[in-house]
Amino acid sequence: MNPPDPSQPPPDLRPVGGVREERTRPAVSVPVSGGDRLSAVRAGMAADGIDALVLRPSPDFRFLGGRGDGFLVVTMDGAAETADPRPYLPPGVRRVGVDPEMRVRELFGLAVDAELVPAGQVLAPLRLRKEPYEVAMVERAALAAESVLACAPELSWFGATERAMATRLRVLALEAGCEEVLSVRVTAGPGTAAPGSAPSDRVINPGDALLVSLSARWDGYCAEVARVFAVAEPPEDYDAVYSVVVAARHAGMAAARPGVPAAAVAAAVAQAVDDSGYGRFAAPGAGRGVGLGADEGPRLRADDDTPLEAGMVLCLEPAIYVPDLFGARVADIVACTESGPRPLTTAPSSLPVLER
The missing domain is CATH 3.40.350.10 (Creatinase/prolidase N-terminal domain)
Incomplete structure (x- = not known):
C-alpha cells in the first residue's frame, strides 16, 4: 500500500x-x-x-x-x-x-x-511520532536546506550585508524546490553572540565569525539546518569553540535512542560543553522535534522527560555564545529509529572557511 x-x-x-x-x-x-x-x-x-x-x-x-x-x-x-x-x-x-x-x-x-x-x-x-512517509518529507526539507548552505563557499560574502546574503539564500532555497522558506538568519562578527538575531545591514568582513541558518518546508514538512563559517580567517579561539559544538552534537546524537528521555539528550550535550570549559556560555536546551511544525515536541531540555521513540524526528542544535565576541551553533536533523539515531544532515567536522 x-x-x-x-x-x-x-x-x-x-x-x-x-x-x-x-x-x-x-x-x-x-x-x-x-x-x-x-x-x-x-x-x-x-x-x-x-x-x-x-x-x-x-x-x-x-x-x-x-x-x-x-x-x-x-x-x-x-x-x-x-x-x-x-x-x-x-x-x-x-x-x-x-x-x-x-x-x-x-x-x-x-x-x-x-x-x-x-x-x-x-x-x-x-x-510526536511520524509515519515513514513523514520522515521522508522532513528529510527532503533538511537535505534541500543543507544543499543551499553547502553552496556558501561559492557565494561572494566579502563586502555584502547580512540582509543581502539572507535574501540570496532564500532565493536559492526556493530554487532548490522548497515550497516555503520559514526563516533565514545570517549574522556576522559579534552579532553571532546574540541568539536569534535577525539579519541586518552590517557588512560582512574578513576575520568575521559567521552564523547561517535556514528553515524551510517541503511538501508540508519542516526542517532547519544551521552552519558556522569563518570569513577568510577564524577569530582567535573560534576553531576550538566550533570543535566543542561539533563534539556536543556527536554526544547528543549518540544519546538519541528509543527509550531515552529527551532530557538525557540535553544532558549529553551539556556535559560535552561543560567538559570543554565553555559550559557557562552554552545555550539552554539542545533542540526540539520537527515535522509539520518547525518547532514541536519533544523538547531536548532538562525538564522534558518524554521518552524518545522510533519515528520521532529531532533538530539537534547545540550552541555556544561568548558575549561581545562570537557564537557558534550547528543544527542538524536526526531521525530516531529502532536501531538508533539516523542523521539526515551532518555538519562538517572542521570549521569551514570562506575565501571570498
Missing part, C-alpha cells in the same frame, strides 16, 4: 454537499495516519472531556487532513471542513479544544458558552 499523500485529506474524509464528513474506523495506536488519526484523536478528546476540536490552517489542521483556508471541526460523531464552525458544534457543548493559531476574532466568533482549551493537549502527543 502506498503511503498517504500529506497534501491530501485522510481517506475517510469525503466531500458531501460541499462539506467533508467522515466514516468511523477502529482506533489504533500511534503513529497513525488517515482516518486512524481521527479515532486516536477522539480517544484523546474523551480522556480530556473535550466535546469538539476547532482547528484553523496550522500544523494541527494539516495533521488531520485540512486543505483549505477555513476551519476543521472534529466531534465524537463527525468531522467537517467549513467556513463557519458553529453549526457543527454539538448541542450543549461544554469544552472545546481550539487551535493555538486561532485569532482573537475567530475565538469570539465561535459564540459558544463553553470552556476553551488548547487543542494541542490532544494532538501534540499524536504528532
Whole structure:
C-alpha cells in the first residue's frame, strides 16, 4: 500500500454537499495516519472531556487532513471542513479544544458558552511520532536546506550585508524546490553572540565569525539546518569553540535512542560543553522535534522527560555564545529509529572557511 499523500485529506474524509464528513474506523495506536488519526484523536478528546476540536490552517489542521483556508471541526460523531464552525458544534457543548493559531476574532466568533482549551493537549502527543512517509518529507526539507548552505563557499560574502546574503539564500532555497522558506538568519562578527538575531545591514568582513541558518518546508514538512563559517580567517579561539559544538552534537546524537528521555539528550550535550570549559556560555536546551511544525515536541531540555521513540524526528542544535565576541551553533536533523539515531544532515567536522 502506498503511503498517504500529506497534501491530501485522510481517506475517510469525503466531500458531501460541499462539506467533508467522515466514516468511523477502529482506533489504533500511534503513529497513525488517515482516518486512524481521527479515532486516536477522539480517544484523546474523551480522556480530556473535550466535546469538539476547532482547528484553523496550522500544523494541527494539516495533521488531520485540512486543505483549505477555513476551519476543521472534529466531534465524537463527525468531522467537517467549513467556513463557519458553529453549526457543527454539538448541542450543549461544554469544552472545546481550539487551535493555538486561532485569532482573537475567530475565538469570539465561535459564540459558544463553553470552556476553551488548547487543542494541542490532544494532538501534540499524536504528532510526536511520524509515519515513514513523514520522515521522508522532513528529510527532503533538511537535505534541500543543507544543499543551499553547502553552496556558501561559492557565494561572494566579502563586502555584502547580512540582509543581502539572507535574501540570496532564500532565493536559492526556493530554487532548490522548497515550497516555503520559514526563516533565514545570517549574522556576522559579534552579532553571532546574540541568539536569534535577525539579519541586518552590517557588512560582512574578513576575520568575521559567521552564523547561517535556514528553515524551510517541503511538501508540508519542516526542517532547519544551521552552519558556522569563518570569513577568510577564524577569530582567535573560534576553531576550538566550533570543535566543542561539533563534539556536543556527536554526544547528543549518540544519546538519541528509543527509550531515552529527551532530557538525557540535553544532558549529553551539556556535559560535552561543560567538559570543554565553555559550559557557562552554552545555550539552554539542545533542540526540539520537527515535522509539520518547525518547532514541536519533544523538547531536548532538562525538564522534558518524554521518552524518545522510533519515528520521532529531532533538530539537534547545540550552541555556544561568548558575549561581545562570537557564537557558534550547528543544527542538524536526526531521525530516531529502532536501531538508533539516523542523521539526515551532518555538519562538517572542521570549521569551514570562506575565501571570498
